[in-house]
Amino acid sequence: MRLIAIAGNTFRENIRDKILYNLILFALLMIVSSFLLGQLTLGFEDKVIIDLGLSSMSVFGTLIAIFIGIQLVYKELERRTVYALLAKPVARWEFILGKYLGLLFTLLVNVAVMTAGLWLTLAWHGSAPWHAYLRLLPAVYLIFLSLAVTTAVALLFSTFSTPALSALFTLFLWIIGHFNADLIQFAKIARSAAAETVTRVLYYLLPNISNFCSLDSRNVIQSAAYYEPVRAAAVGWATLYAVLYCAAVLALAAAIFSRRDFK
Amino acid sequence: MKTGIPWIRRLPPAGIFALAALLIAPVQTRVDAGLARPSMDPDLLYFSSPAMVKALALGYDGLLADIYWMRAIQYYGRRDEARRRQVPYKNLAALLDIVTTLDPGMIDVYRAGSIFLSEPEPVGAGLPQKAVALLDRGIAAHPQDWRLPFDKGFVHYWYMRDYEQAGRAWLLASRIAGAPPWLEALAARGLSQGGAIEVAKELWRRQLESAGRADLRENARNRLASIQVDEDLWTLEFCLERYAAARGAFPASLDGLIAAGFIHFVPKDPSGVPYLYDPSIGAVSLSAATKVRYIALPYNYRDAYKAKLARLLGK
Numbered sequence: 001m002r003l004i005a006i007a008g009n010t011f012r013e014n015i016r017d018k019i020l021y022n023l024i025l026f027a028l029l030m031i032v033s034s035f036l037l038g039q040l041t042l043g044f045e046d047k048v049i050i051d052l053g054l055s056s057m058s059v060f061g062t063l064i065a066i067f068i069g070i071q072l073v074y075k076e077l078e079r080r081t082v083y084a085l086l087a088k089p090v091a092r093w094e095f096i097l098g099k100y101l102g103l104l105f106t107l108l109v110n111v112a113v114m115t116a117g118l119w120l121t122l123a124w125h126g127s128a129p130w131h132a133y134l135r136l137l138p139a140v141y142l143i144f145l146s147l148a149v150t151t152a153v154a155l156l157f158s159t160f161s162t163p164a165l166s167a168l169f170t171l172f173l174w175i176i177g178h179f180n181a182d183l184i185q186f187a188k189i190a191r192s193a194a195a196e197t198v199t200r201v202l203y204y205l206l207p208n209i210s211n212f213c214s215l216d217s218r219n220v221i222q223s224a225a226y227y228e229p230v231r232a233a234a235v236g237w238a239t240l241y242a243v244l245y246c247a248a249v250l251a252l253a254a255a256i257f258s259r260r261d262f263k
Numbered sequence: 264m265k266t267g268i269p270w271i272r273r274l275p276p277a278g279i280f281a282l283a284a285l286l287i288a289p290v291q292t293r294v295d296a297g298l299a300r301p302s303m304d305p306d307l308l309y310f311s312s313p314a315m316v317k318a319l320a321l322g323y324d325g326l327l328a329d330i331y332w333m334r335a336i337q338y339y340g341r342r343d344e345a346r347r348r349q350v351p352y353k354n355l356a357a358l359l360d361i362v363t364t365l366d367p368g369m370i371d372v373y374r375a376g377s378i379f380l381s382e383p384e385p386v387g388a389g390l391p392q393k394a395v396a397l398l399d400r401g402i403a404a405h406p407q408d409w410r411l412p413f414d415k416g417f418v419h420y421w422y423m424r425d426y427e428q429a430g431r432a433w434l435l436a437s438r439i440a441g442a443p444p445w446l447e448a449l450a451a452r453g454l455s456q457g458g459a460i461e462v463a464k465e466l467w468r469r470q471l472e473s474a475g476r477a478d479l480r481e482n483a484r485n486r487l488a489s490i491q492v493d494e495d496l497w498t499l500e501f502c503l504e505r506y507a508a509a510r511g512a513f514p515a516s517l518d519g520l521i522a523a524g525f526i527h528f529v530p531k532d533p534s535g536v537p538y539l540y541d542p543s544i545g546a547v548s549l550s551a552a553t554k555v556r557y558i559a560l561p562y563n564y565r566d567a568y569k570a571k572l573a574r575l576l577g578k
Contacts, residue, residue, distance in 0.1 A: 040333045043371045043476060051325040058323070178321045213322030219366075222325040226368055 002090055003098045010102020014068060019106060022060050027117050029056055034125040046126045050225040053118035054139055058221075060114070061107055061147045062174060068106070069154025070166035072099045073257065093254035100155050100250055107147050115140050132227040138235055139224035145242040146212035150174055152249040153207055159257045177209030207245060211238050313364030320365060328366035335359055335372075339379050339387075352388035356380060359397055363404075370408060371476060373401030377414050378482065381422040386558070391422040412436035413446065417466060445469070464490060485556045488533040492555060495530045496538065496547050497565055501572045502526060503545040513545035 030053060037048045073096070076082040085095065119133050126133075153173055157166035180203055187199035213220055215234040223230055320327045335358040338345075345351035359376040362369060377394035379387050398415040405411060416432030419425045433450035436442055449465065467490075470483035499517065502525040507513050514520060517529045517540050531537050534554035538547045549557060 037329075037333070040336070041329065042332075042336050042375060042478065044329065044332070044369065047325070047369075048329045051323075051329050055323045055326040175321065179318070210322065219322065219324045221323070222328075222366055222368060225325050 003094050003101065006085075006090070006095060006098025007101035007105060010072070010099050011105050014103065014106040017068070019064060019068065019110075022064065023110065023113050023117075026056055026060060026114050030117050030121045034121050046122065046128055047225040049121055049125060050118070050136065051221060053114070053121065054136070054143065054221045054224060057111060057114045057118070057140065058143045058146065061110060061143060062150055064110065065103070065107060065147045065150040066154050066167055066170045066174070068103055069151045070158045070163045070170065072103060072155055073158040074163050074166070092258045096155065096159070096250060096254045096257050100151065100246075103151050103155075104148055107151065108144065111140060111144050111147070128227060135227040135229060136224045138230045139220045142212040142215075142220050142235065142238060145238060146209055149177075149207050149209065149212075149242055149245055149249075152246040152253070156249050156253040156256075159253045159260070173207055174209060177207045178213065180206060180208045180210055207249075208241070211241050313361045316361050317365055324365045328362050328369060331358060331362045331365065332369065332372060335362060335376070335379075346385060351384055352379075352390075355388045356390060356393040356397070360400075363397070363400060367400075367404040370401065370405060370411070373398055373411055374414055375476065375479065377418055378479065381418050383422070391418050394418045394422070407439060407441075409436040409439040409442035409446070412439070413442075416450070417470075420466065421463060443473075485558055488555045489558045491533050492549055492557060493564065494568065495532065496549075497568050498526075498572065499530070499538065499540075499547045500545075501569050503547070507545055513542050515542050516540065517547070 030049070033052050034045075034049050037045070037052070041048050073082075076085070082095075086092065115136070118136065122128070122133055123130065150170065154166060154170045157169050161169065183199050183203045183206075187196045187203065190196040190199060215223075215230050215238065218228075218230075220230070316327065316331075317324060335355065338358060339352065339355060355376075359372060359380070362372050362376075377398050380394035380397065381387060381389075381391040383389045395415060395418055398411055398418065401408075401411045402415065412432045413436040416429040416436065419432055420429035430450050433446055437446035437450050449469075464487065467483045467486045471480055471487065474480045474483065499520070502520050503513055506520060506523055506525060509523075514523070517538075520526045521529065529537070532549060532553050532555050536550045536553045536555075539550045540547050549555065
């Protein structure tokens with residue numbers, strides 16, 4: 001119950017931060033692009049709308065996850081509102097988890113509204129039957145999972161670092177998270193056993209964002225753009241990875257936050 | 264004495280805004296004028312390695328493929344810019360390579376791209392070998408799609424005049440499930456190298472009927488109309504030569520050929536505009552008023568066609 005109260009409060013705070021203005025930007029982008037890109041491209045009108053829609057969903061979502069995530073804890077400390085909250089019978093891990101769930105809910109609303117916007121654009125401008133649009137849902141879900149992991153990482157940095165540094169760290173980890181496959185490749189060709197161990201450890205330590213970008217060696221957004229089905233089991237494994245990674249990162253964040261001295 | 268307030272403070276913010284906003288456009292024009300000067304290498308491709316672009320795409324491969332495809336279209340479509348370059352479409356193959364590496368699913372890129380690459384300059388890049396390489400990559404990515412080996416045969420046949428390779432490619436296409444039954448006959452005719460122009464006409468007709476894309480249909484329509492124009496003009500020339508040989512002079516108008524029994528009617532070009540006739544030298548040509556976008560055949564078929572007419576009509 002306390003968890004829901006903190007999460008609800010975080011959500012309301014995000015709304016007050018006018019975070020949903022990006023939805024208007026998204027809607028404008030979709031409408032203008034469907035007009036303009038149809039003129040610029042040769043064929044592939046549906047594909048261009050879907051690629052642009054899903055990629056914007058991911059980029060906007062990642063930016064929100066990073067720039068709101070890094071302030072979640074820092075702002076409470078800065079404004080000293082955290083003292084009032086922690087004076088009540090609220091465990092510190094509840095505070096962290098509540099903050100996380102609040103931002104996650106904000107992102108969920110964002111993604112849901114953007115998906116509806118994308119569907120409307122396709123219904124108005126696209127050429128596929130409406131049931132084909134359901135094939136976009138796995139890609140939307142995986143984008144949401146990647147946002148969940150990014151938010152957890154941003155929140156972790158937020159517990160011990162300044163917003164500017166946290167933003168940099170999270171952004172770098174997000175970029176590195178797309179190149180994790182290269183790390184394992186490096187481990188294979190590394191001549192020293194120590195280097196191999198280090199790269200292997202890093203491979204599992206760093207967030208593997210590419211898990212949510214491609215399933216079965218096929219880019220998720222591309223599959224959606226061609227209305228191709230994806231394997232449910234592959235989505236299941238990606239979900240399990242996201243749950244485990246977020247749990248580990250949030251536990252670490254809660255542990256760091258619990259040890260902080262607020263005198 | 265009054266203490267002087269800096270004049271800038273008296274300006275209201277709205278005034279500063281209006282002044283700045285008014286100046287932006289002329290300043291931008293001045294900057295653009297500098298950009299318009301020819302640079303050392305205007306035809307620059309920042310990333311030539313498709314693998315590198317794919318790695319930098321950060322999972323947004325599809326969107327980047329769309330952007331590169333639009334860039335390839337703009338690159339191909341800006342004829343005036345291409346004409347100024349030493350090699351008009353130097354980077355077209357590389358751009359198409361990047362698009363198909365980022366998203367191998369874009370079948371129309373292989374299809375339309377192979378035409379862009381094959382068409383001789385100034386219409387295209389004049390690089391049919393690159394078109395075959397592009398289609399080979401497409402065939403490897405989509406072995407179940409008969410249209411790609413069909414297009415490969417088309418490039419071999421029309422642009423490279425390698426009838427045997429064309430026949431082989433069509434034979435491969437005809438064996439793919441779902442391929443239309445006429446492909447096998449086409450392969451056979453290509454391989455036997457007989458009736459070259461007839462096969463070509465059949466090919467363009469098939470393209471006109473089966474191509475899903477409006478621009479490919481338009482190209483096929485232009486090609487067929489151009490062949491029709493060539494054949495009309497050569498037939499008229501042939502009849503005029505025979506008329507002159509029999510009567511010592513060319514007829515005053517093309518109707519003279521009907522009166523002499525050479526033809527039943529005077530043909531018009533495929534857009535319905537009459538051909539121009541010069542009775543002093545007996546030459547016929549396409550009128551300036553024609554709506555046909557004439558594209559010359561890549562090889563001289565005139566003598567072979569006239570020899571065929573002579574065989575048909577008797578010496």
